[in-house]
Amino acid sequence: MNTVIDIGNTLVKGAIFKKDNIIWHEKAKPKTFLNLIQSQLSKYQGTSNLLFSATGHINQEWIDFFNSNFKVYEFNHNTPLPFKNHYKTPNTLGLDRIALVAAAQYLYSNKNVLIIDAGTCITYDFKSSENDYLGGNISPGLDMRFKALNRFTANLPRLKLEKPSTFPLGKTTKDAILNGVIQGVVDEIDQNIKRYKSEYKDLTVILTGGDQQYLSAQLKNSIFANSTFQLVGLNAILEYLLND
Incomplete structure (x- = not known):
């Protein structure tokens, strides 16, 4: 069995795999997650290989x-x-994006795959289909757009993601912002x-990321929603290292 862990600045995500199957996964704050994964080791004997990535601080513990x-x-x-990486500045390519491409290669080896990660960005x-990574694009995520409207204007409120009470036209400033931001993102993804x-x-x-559950039902195009796609990619990289 394999264990994969992604240590971010505020959250840690991880999973235990038995062959291709996730048998446990969780995300939590760093201290909480360390206690969680320690408790899982007694349940899943034989978990011997670990791949971790750390964009946040990793301490001696x-x-x-x-x-x-x-x-x-x-x-x-x-x-x-x-996979073959054709990104011209590979050292600036986020490890999360690399893991997503590895998951696409692992699950859809001979197919053209577009991976959309709806998170902070x-x-x-x-x-x-030749397993070449050709690049991609980055745009602001939902919450970043809500923050920008509040920060760079004098009177617009700071909103969080929720369903607008009227659609498609906002009858209040709150609903106008919600409709504008949400439909702007949906239309961007569809286009x-x-x-x-x-x-x-x-x-x-493939649609993944923290906002994928909210967005997937609103898209016109056919997509596969997968909330654990990055973890699958980390396991794919670990399997590649073990078999290399």
Whole structure:
């Protein structure tokens, strides 16, 4: 069995895999997550390999835990990858985006795949049927757009994501912002999918990230929603390292 952990600035995500299947996954604040994963080891004996990535701070307690329980692999920009990376500035490519492409290669090896990650930012990444990563795009996520409207104007309120009470026209400033931001993102995603479909045949579209559950039902295009796609990608990279 494999364990994969992604340590961010405020949250840690992780999973335990038995072959291709996720048998446990969770996300929590760093201290809470460390306690959670420690409690899982007694349940899942034979979990010996660990791949971790750390964009946030990793302290000695984490390092000691890793080294005492696993054969450890660190995922960074020097890690060998199971696909060809054509990004011109590979050291600036987010590890989360790399993991998403690895998941696409692992699950859809001979297909054209567009991966859309709807989180803090919305990222679009494309893997060809030849397993070449050709690049992608980045735009502001839902919450970033709400923040910008409040920060860069004098009177617009700071809103959080919720369903507007009137649609498609807002009858209040609150609903006008909600409709504008949400439908702006939905239309952006649909238009990007349409553009890729016009250029690449038999396109598979994956939607993941924290806002995917809210957005997936509103998209006109057919997509596969997968909230654990990044974790699948981390496991794919670990399997590649183990078999290399």
